[in-house]
Amino acid sequence: MLTFIRKRSMASLISLVGLVVLVFFLSRLTGDPTDLYLPIDASDEMRAQFRELYGLDDPLIVQFGRYVGNLVQLDFGESIRKARPAIDVVLEAFVWTLQLALITMALVTVAAVVVGSLAAFRVGGFFDRVSGILSLVAASAPDFWIAIVAIVVFAVGLGWLPTSGTGTVWHWILPIAVLFIRPFGLIVQVVRGSMISTLSSAYVKTARAKGVRTRSIIFVHALRNAMLPVITVIGDQAASLLNGAVVIETIFGFPGVGKLMIDSILQRDFTVVLASIIVTALAIFVMNLLIDLAYAALDPRIRH
Amino acid sequence: MADHLLEVRNLSVEFHTAGGVVKAVKNVSWHVERGETLAILGESGSGKSVSTSAILDLIDMPPGRITSGEIRFDGRDLLKLGSAERRDINGRRIAMIFQDPLSHLNPVYTVGWQIVETMTAHGLPRSKAQSEALRLVTRVGIPNPSDALRKYPHEFSGGQRQRLMIAMALAMKPDVLIADEPTTALDVTVQAEVLALLKELQRETGMGVVIITHDLGVVAEIADRVVVMNAGEIVEAGIAREVYHNPRHPYTRKLIGAAPGKGEMHDPLPRAEPVLKVRGVAKTYGTFKALDGVGFDLMAGETLAIVGESGSGKSTLARILLRLDEPDAGEALWKGRDLFRLSPAELFALRRDLQMVFQDPTQSLNPRMTVFQLITEAWIIHPEILPKAQWRTRVADLLAQVGLRPEHANRYPHQFSGGQRQRIAIARALALEPELIICDEAVSALDVSVQAQVIELLNKLRREMGIAFIFIAHDLPVVRDFADHVMVMQKGRVVEYGTVQQVFDAPRQPYTQALLAAGLDPDPDVQAARRAERLERRPA
Incomplete structure (x- = not known):
């Protein structure tokens, strides 16, 4: 168990290092932050001073060495834009994204598992057809468009919900609802497919021959086996939410890591971009670990 | 009419499939009494398990539909009960x-x-x-x-x-136990133990047992009465002994006739220089010794059967001889050259001499290739064998040789039955004109009558083409009919080697004796005698 986590951590560390190198140099290609932060008519002297202050005057490789040197001491550098430690800025935003992602995925999982299981129980039945059409529409819906329509209808037109920002419970409803749709549609289909094959499996036949109740056959015998492929997809979808749903967060003015990242890229706030990527990468690593553990918890055959 | 413990009357079941309506069983009637064992005997596709599925409400409707009949239990017709009442009977009473x-x-x-x-x-x-x-x-x-x-x-x-x-x-101490091929996947010695356990438990509880099987030996060992099914219909029913000794229906006669293990045993070939000399082969997986000092000789045109239970190492040996897996030690001299020390290029050239036929043709034939592609693939790899212009006629020849027709070349594997697929696999092996074919449980998955046909085909190839066979099997009667020499393996070691007569008529090793004793004879009288003998030997 511990060796497993250690092995996994080592492998992830290598990809993290690669990621940091790539992002560090690629982000430098977008240009010099000096041009954005100083007025157009700033003197060459002021520019040089600014560069010196943020260490932008050294050769790239020296900047990188300094960055890595600080990073191993857990110093992620200063945000140029906010004039605060970059890691503070990122963690603040990450907490918002984490909450949004967890609530959304919890709702998606429960809803998709119930709907997908019931659809699989009577393949071709009324419920299966309705949920089949709905999940297909949901899985292929363009979420940015739905987000805008939802704001127009529920916030502007009906005035039931706030358009954007945070503050009350009501502010959460539209972003969660919009983010819900696509993973829901996708996972319903995965659950349905997986449940159809487990419901036709031999051990379900045994359970029927034993006189086990239908409810227990679906939710005890079949579901636990059917969850294995489903968990992989849930993890994949959760990862994309943890990355920050850039478009949705931007539309709803939600102060999450996705919005922070896009703002920081546009503002060439390199330290924040790098810190965001490291934090989300770590979060995704932790989540993948949880998925592996969930696999082992569900299936005794992979417990060693 | 007196009530039976469980009775199926005039049951007909059909399935609505994409290919049309399939009548799975037609007017099937049978019954079982308390303390009695009824066997339902049939080959794959005979509908032998459909009626028991109907008893336990296991038929999915749709696509299934029960078109006629009743299932009497406790004075009621199960088919008229609601699903909650059916569920209550499942597992508790049946x-x-x-x-x-x-x-x-x-x-x-x-x-x-x-x-x-x-x-x-x-x-x-x-x-x-x-x-x-x-x-x-x-x-x-x-x-x-x-x-x-x-x-x-x-x-x-x-x-x-x-x-x-x-x-x-x-x-729940049920009144009826239905056993659907309960020992088919098990080794012979384990099969004997499980059947004995079932009989004991039946004596203790007095339950009625319905056993569904394709194996005449199982019927002989355990059944009081038997119904024989073919193509969804009961062709014959009666006391197991009487049906075996006086089968009335031609199908029953064919089934009994096809049971292996009654033919003439082969006379040993005259000794000659062996084409394959295997010595001291060892293979370890982790701490598990799969093979330990295995060796044998094989002459040209000879058939060596390797028998043993699961875990005996017989399939590992086959894989190693073909270098599909590497040995830890030992040598295998094929016409004087050590197979284990050949370079990849030498091995490639030699591969055409050594071919393999696997157990499950459904898995060993690529489902997306036609028969023509499957067979000619070998000639693409070894282009020196045959110029492309002759491929068509040669494929037709090969198909004819294994009892298929030339027009079958354009079909896909799923369009064939299990026995036909195994013939395709054999035709593919023959395409390279090999001198040795290794058959790994090549007939184990086939129905008895089909098995007999494939064995007949292999016998013909041996006679006409002088191909040597290494025939790996767990089924002793098949080996008895086909092999020249027999090698018995247990836990990675050779425990006995001899001519087929020696091994079957006078086995020297206790393990071989146990293996032979555990095998089931299709004759109920033989089985009854063996049971009595076992009972006598058992310490009181």
């Missing part, structure tokens, strides 16, 4: 065990949980069910029963899993 207990036990729950569930599903309190589960697991002979309850199905051997299935089925 229980079932299946072939392949690994896939029929839920892999993610402990066996204890699954046995307890049979009882709690029928209203027993959990604590009582748990102590009963312990008693049952002890009764069916699982070592360390209280630990066993906490283990998962994959942690047991095949025979133990079937014992656990039996424990689960008998938890």
Whole structure:
């Protein structure tokens, strides 16, 4: 168990290092932050001073060495834009994204598992057809468009919900609802497919021959086996939410890591971009670990 | 008319499939009494398990439909009961065990949980069910029963899993036990133990047993009466002994005639210089010794059977001889050259001399290639064998040789029956004009009558083309009819080697004797005699 986590951590560390190198140099290609932060008519002297202050005057490789040197001491550098430690800025935003992602995925999982299981129980039945059409529409819906329509209808037109920002419970409803749709549609289909094959499996036949109740056959015998492929997809979808749903967060003015990242890229706030990527990468690593553990918890055959 | 314990009357079931309506069983009637064992005998596709599925409400409707008949139990027609009443009977009054207990036990729950569930599903309190589960697991002979309850199905051997299935089925002391091919996937010695356990438990509880099987030996060993099914109909029914000795229907006669193990045994070939000399082959996986000092000689045109139970190393040996796996030690001299020391290029050139036919043609034939592509693939790899212009005619020849027709070349594997697919696999092996074909359980998955045809085909190839065979099998009667020499393996070692007559008529080693004794003879009288003998030998 511990060796497993250690092995996994080592492998992830290598990809993290690669990621940091790539992002560090690629982000430098977008240009010099000096041009954005100083007025157009700033003197060459002021520019040089600014560069010196943020260490932008050294050769790239020296900047990188300094960055890595600080990073191993857990110093992620200063945000140029906010004039605060970059890691503070990122963690603040990450907490918002984490909450949004967890609530959304919890709702998606429960809803998709119930709907997908019931659809699989009577393949071709009324419920299966309705949920089949709905999940297909949901899985292929363009979420940015739905987000805008939802704001127009529920916030502007009906005035039931706030358009954007945070503050009350009501502010959460539209972003969660919009983010819900696509993973829901996708996972319903995965659950349905997986449940159809487990419901036709031999051990379900045994359970029927034993006189086990239908409810227990679906939710005890079949579901636990059917969850294995489903968990992989849930993890994949959760990862994309943890990355920050850039478009949705931007539309709803939600102060999450996705919005922070896009703002920081546009503002060439390199330290924040790098810190965001490291934090989300770590979060995704932790989540993948949880998925592996969930696999082992569900299936005794992979417990060693 | 007196009531039977369980009676199926004029049952007809059809399935609506994409290819049209399939009548699975037509007007099937049978019954079973308390304390009696009825066998339903038939080959694959005969509909032998359909009527029992109907009894337990296991037929999915749609696509299935019961078009006529009734199932009488307790003075009621089961088919007229609601699903809650049917569920109440399932597992409590009528229980079932299946072939392949690994896939029929839920892999993610402990066996204890699954046995307890049979009882709690029928209203027993959990604590009582748990102590009963312990008693049952002890009764069916699982070592360390209280630990066993906490283990998962994959942690047991095949025979133990079937014992656990039996424990689960008998938890509510049912009146009828239905056993669908309960020993088909098991080794012969394990099969004998499981059948003996079933008989014992039947004596204790007085339940009626319905056993579904394709194996005349199982019928001979366990059944009082038998119904023979073919193409969805009962062609013959009666006392098992009488049906065996005086079969009235031509199909029954054909089935009994096809049972292997009654033909002339081969005379040993005159000794000659062996083409293949295998010495001291060893292979270890982790700490598991799969092969340990295995050696034998094979002459040109000779058939060597390698027999043994699962885990004996017989398939590993085949894979190693073909270099599909590498040995840890030993040598295999093919016409003086050591197969294990050939370079990849030398091995490539030599591969065409050595071919293999696998157990399951469904898996060993690529489903997306036509028969023509499957056979000619070998010539693409070894272009020196045949110019492309002659491929068509040669494929037609090969198909004719294995009893198929030239027009079959454009079809895909799924369009053939299991026996035909195995012929395709043999035709593919023949395409390279090999001198040795290794058959790994090549006829084990086939129905008896089909098995006989494939063996006949292999015999013909041997006579006409002088091909040598290494024939790996767990089924002794088939070996008896086909082999020149027999090598018996156990736990990676050779325990006995001799001519087929020596091994079958005068086995020297206790393991070989046990293996032969555990095999089931299709004759009920022979089996009865063997049972009596076993009973005598057993210490009082």
